[in-house]
Amino acid sequence: MAMSLMGGAAHAASTIDNAALSNDADGTNWAANGRTFSETHFSPLKQITTQNVGQLGLVWALDFDDVWNMATMPVEVDGVVYVAAGYSVIHAVDVRSGQLLWKYDPKVGEKKMRMAWGIRGLTYWNGKIYAGVQDGRLFALDAKTGTLVWETQTTEPDDNRYITGAPRVWRGSDGRARVIIGHGGADFGHVRAYVTTYDAETGQPIWRWWMVPGNPADGFENKAMEMAAKTWTGEWWKYGGGGTAWNAMTYDPKYNRVYIGTGNGSPWNAKLRSPGGGDNLFLCSVVALDADTGEYVWHYQTTPGESWDFNSTMDITLATIKIDDAQGCASAAGAGCAGAAGAPRDVILHAPKNGFFYVIDRATGKLISAEKLGKVTWAKYVDLKTGRPVENPGVRYEDGEALTFPGSAGLHNWPPMSYSPDTGLVYIPAHEMAGYYNDKGRDPKTWTMTPDDVMGLRGFFDDVPKNAGSASLLAWNPVTQKKAWEEPVPGANNGGVLATAGGLVFQGQSDGKFVAHDAQTGKIVWRFDMGVGSMGAPISYEVDGRQYITVPAGWAGGQMLLGSLSAQHGWVGRDHPRRLLTFAIGGDARLPPTPPPSQVTPIDGPSFQLDPALAEKGKLVYNRCVICHGVSAVAGGYAPDLRASQIPLSTAAFTAVVRDGALMSRGMPKFAELSDEEIIELQHYIRDRARYRPTTWEKIKTAWHFIGLMIKMKLKAWGW
Template sequence: MRGAILALLLLAGCAAGDNGGAGDDWPFTGGDVGGSHFSRLTDIDAGNVARLGLAWSHDLGTNRVQEATPVVVDGVMYTSGNLGRVYALDAATGASLWTFEPEVDMQANRSACCDQANRGVAVADGKVMVGALDGMLYALDAKTGAVVWKADTVTDHSRGYTSTGAPEVAGDLVLIGNAGAEYDARGYVTAYRIADGKQAWRFFTVPHDPKTGPQENPALDAALKTWDKDSRWDIGGGGTVWDAINYDPAFDTVYIGVGNGGPYAIKTRSPKGGTNLYLSSIVALDRKTGAVKWHYQETPGDSWDYTATQPMVLADVEVDGKVRPAILHSPKNGYLFVIDRETGKPLRINALVRTNWTKGFDKDGVAQMTPKNVDYWNGPRIVYPASAGARNWYPAAYDPTRKLYFAHVLDMGNLMFGPSPGTPEQARRAKALNVQTTLVFTPMLQQVLPTLPAVIRDQVEKLPEMQWVKDKPYSSELRAIDPLTGKAKWAVPTQGWQDRMGTLATASGLVFHGTIGGKLMVRDADTGKLLKEIDTGSSIMAAPMTYRVKGVQYVAVATGFGGGGWGYVPDYSAAYRYGNANRLLVFKLDGAPVKKPDPLPVLEVASPPPAQKPGVTPAMIAQGQGLFFQNCAICHSNQLRSTAPDLRRMQPATHDMFGAIVRDGLLLPGGMPRWDDLLSVQDVDAIHAWLIAEQGALRAREMKLKATGKPLDAPSIAVMSNF
């Protein structure tokens, strides 16, 4: 198991940076101990990949997001699904060995900004470890799936903490962080003993209010100097470690990528400014104690959701004639960093996309900020890259033989603006969004701009970045990148700005990736040429992986659309056309065709809405619209084919129960949280009034479309923007 594998690596003197790639087993979510998503297997190559077909599939029994890469050890596949479900399968046949479904507090859905995602399991010492959405860490018996121990990773259940990342094994410890920076969380990472689940140490990434007592460790005393002492400590500060935890046996060090600040704008969060350590940083921690060895801040004073939580690759790279142990990291902020693992010194920093928050980095790796370009608290600004990130959670693959980094890159910006000047400071909203910032992505900007207040619209139209928007609203590409220069050896466009894809590279010169359009693609690693395409009918975002059992090489990938913006399903996605039933698809040479799901039925015209209640006014409807976007739109974007209900299509019985659903938690077992602590009866009535008006307008539009014979799922009637 994984603990034994790590021990063997250490005994053999195999450092993480040797990055030899995975072999017959795929014992880590990233394949090898360095997280390279690279395989040494060569049975499937350019000469025979045309014969690739389905070996077996497994229905995951869900219809939400799938972001995990499976682990295979000794012929058994372990993988996770949304909420923290775990599946153990025979890796050769797909036969189910056991399934684990955690008892999740579904109120956690309210604090899940980006769907019910889970990014994988860790296997060590006969245990399979997984984090559930509500923050519970489970250790399961690898043979039976029985719970061996569980640990509550949440320090304060009155705040919006969730867990979505894969645990990381580090010797006799397992580490996990939490999500929630958009809500009211204070970030940290915790180490537990694999043997019994007891806490070994915890490292907070953000200082607490100095008025409440001493900081937990000296590293936080140092960080406090970079924060205003009158910061909005009540909101937590953000800095959650929701992914990107890597253990390096060579230095017995754990590297963590730290998330964004909360609230977003530093003017609100830390009024007198400062770099706000350890936000948007990579921090190296001593495995045994959690003490800081070094830190490097990739985005000082983050105000743009530029998390550093994107997957890292540990590799040995030659820089200026010397081979150095390095971290390859492409966070949201638009740059690719090569960082010395021993010292924390940046060795190379190269831009991947258009950026206007900085004009680059100096020789010491310090960002040369351009604050007037992006200080949206002083007026609306178009910021590049967007808060969605030039790179995000979807893993890159690194081929050490070709010295190429295969990654999906999104060149896109967003309009950002805060409350109007003179608006009273917003109190903390418990377990709810506290970003206090409006975002509109540039592909949608020209469509949304006419709907914005005139004072905002006039300022936006004068911004110089509007020319960037007009020239190229976005580009979305899979690239083969030289990590020392940032230059692409080749690049291929992907279908749309919501496409996102993890990658797999193999020693036989292949690159595997999926698309949300439902295709599994295989490309030549040297040229990007498409060698094989399999239409699965299921959206694919997760990174594929490969393994070998009894001499047969397999390639596996999970299917399912979701994640950030999950309520808005693009019309070019398989999820839009076929639904979002989640499957694990496993391929081999001379396999069978993939059976696609049946197409979704033709939509019917929206039902007539009930009459408005007495006393409903235009002002009340407008108030309801604002409350909807503040609290509901992140899930219910009210877009056709959404994975969450389109609330413009409610049936009479749902209208009758609207208050009980929203305030009282009537549908809590199904994942709809209750809002009685934040929304009054009058607030809910206002939201309902606006939805009734929207349903009436939608029905009128659809009746006209039906009369002309046009399909009701035409993209033009998806009238609400998710921002």
């Protein structure tokens, strides 16, 4: 429902349509996910420069007390910022005053409250705001009033699909405006992925395209699915297959195509999903579809037969660049090369999870170049003749387990990168962290997907130490495929990136600082303490001739489950704010009072008689809680740390909260399916974790185990 809080001054309305979203030179508004169809996350505004950025100050800050997640990106049109926070609660904020104009809460379904991802963005088109909801709905709101225009259910009731990504809108060659949305869910059960387009004015469906083939006995929806089925083996359809397009989608007006970035397999373990091998199209791919009809045009698969959660759902950025290397032209078989080195090429710039940076020809889908962005051990290189990665031995956990770089979090995840046509560089929020994969005890002949074993891998129950990963802001030259500069940032996660024509790169950091870098050198030239860490993405726009920068801040998102790694910055539970901050030259506002960072102190509860056998069973039950409350019951900063809560010490109170939903109004979903025995097992597991103190010998054993895995992988790679 919509709630109007105050009226705003009337201003001439901008027309946001294909022409506006194709105009990369006009930085007045930021109406779409990446600002324009090119999705460069670049602003051509240059009022704020490296010379005067020291005068940049806070204009206003607005705290959102009733939402839990600000890992998102706003849009702005005509002096109003629109931001989707938490469970797709849309807020409209007046840029001039910082006051809330209206908000709309779609009231997410109870079951989907268990998803801690939040909504990553929204879009504006023709006077409407479009956003998805975790329970699978897509809706359009009147941008002036926040009232619902239409709503449609894009998923099946009670399935494992959910929406966390931003829709995209364009007008097709037939004059009909389309809004496209995908979904997530491949990590949580049986999911066969698809994207769907709807009429942007009415919400009526237009076309749907499936990402992976279904049961061949049922026939195929199109020739692309028939082709894809030849790359699968076994009975993959029993598990769904996966391929979810939960983030990256880009419309290309020049070719009238929409490019879809697809996700990982379901289950992750390819030996169970497709036991006879195969590339498993169209997992982990960039797929080009006709924007009017949804017909397949081409694809490029970044990770054939993927088995590590190496999504290609990260940014798909459109650019026209000169490829200086004549071999790059030859690698694309001359298509679209104009026959000469240095000729302009229409390309896609893509940095998926797997650690490589790809330059792909937009006309043909042929690979131009691919190079490692950082530490990558799962593959040696990408063969430009075949377009395929050359894998290292042992990375598919053939011996039951493997340690690889990057891990399932990827070298680049969903926080957007930015491409500056001024510098020719791509600015990437990068991080380095290993992935541990273990499928011992899982036989393709007998394995069945269950709620406790969706991925086909052994669960990971240990805390993740704060030094297990690192992060950086990486400036990359897509022409030379080389690093221009790299600056370390605190922790192992960082926010999305904004580059501007003023020669600046802005990023929110996990330590609570909002930072501006010199785009040419990486040097920090300005910083501001936001009072809380951020994984959201900043935007820039102009109102009344003044350039503004807006950034969401609030410590929540998919990376919050990594225990001590996520908790290291001291953003605890609900103590710290979720806020929207806006800056301009000459801003002199002050932040609202903000608690300092703090660390959790677990409660021992000495009167609680711990039963190790019950705690071991509770470890498996706790899998339902890990997304919000963190691995090993070490909260990463979103939900309360259960080790420090009094509630689990009382069976009655714990049951009331966990099973009966006593705290649903505060965002804690209920788990009505849990039995009395499972509640008690959970209690014992939480108490066990609260009392746990690893010995020096345990730390040494764990470290040497992972070192041994790395040595074994190196020896295999060397042929020993």
